[in-house]
Amino acid sequence: MTQSRIRRKHYIPLESNPEVFTDLIHALGVDESLSFQDVYSLDDPDILSLLPRPVLGLVLAFPAVEDYDKIIEEDKKARPNAYTGKGEDEPVIWFEQTIGNACGLYGLLHCICNEPARKYIKPGSAIGKVLEACVPLDPTARALVLEASEEVEHAHAHAGKSGSTVAPLPEDDVEHHYVAFVTSSDQSGQVYEMDGVKQGPLKTNVSLKEGEDLLSESGKQLIRAFIEREHGQKFTFSLMALVKSE
DSSP: OOOOSOOSEEOOOOOSOHHHHHHHHHHHTBOTTEEEEEOOOSSOHHHHTTSOSSEEEEEEEEEOOHHHHHHHHHHHHHOOSOOOOOSTTSSSOOOOOOEETOHHHHHHHHHHTSTTGGGGBOTTSHHHHHHHHHTTSOHHHHHHHHHHOHHHHHHHHHHHTOSSSOOOOTTSOOSEEEEEEEEOTTSSOEEEEEOTTSSSOEEEEEEOOTTOOTTSHHHHHHHHHHHHHTTTTTSOOEEEEEEEOO
8 A cells, every 4th residue: 555644653454344343433432323334236226225324424445556556646746735624614524644554444534523423423432532632633733643542543453353354464565445435514415535645635526415325326426436447347345334223
């Protein structure tokens, strides 16, 4: 995976597993009514109908082959000035990834720290305290707050070891990368691609209409386009949806 950010720490990579992600958000302090669930198809209406709606956020895992480093460089050229947004007035809350092999954590955080999932964070919880401290800060200062959270680190360490496959070492090179898709907090329905190794939150060309969610047709088209761009016909992708399950 790209080394576009300074890595002061390394975490055990998270398995792309909804149970692992769900257990981690609960350990961090998200209400137990929220969970991650696999999205097995973007095309079969019967399979999609089994998923609780609305979808509050999406996390896509994909193989970050050499081409992805080129995409990161293209993003730098297109947006030479890195994002510096802060405060409650920003449409989304974005975290710069400075912890190695923790892209799953950042994808998860981008889902739960943005609306509408944010209201399910318990006050005083591990992520509640991090979020309260981070919102007023710019991305560089936010990164330091997140790195310093022992509660987040301990919860992530447990999650990293709890998957069904043998966990890699924190310093191992990992082929897969996670990116999240969330909607803005300003009621516009604007969808953002959230990747901690890019220059900041990326405003997509998709805005959801009233009553739509991230797996409505325009949202599905956005995911399909992302997968197509990443040569999805050759590689395996996995998609998880954050939903209210109770």
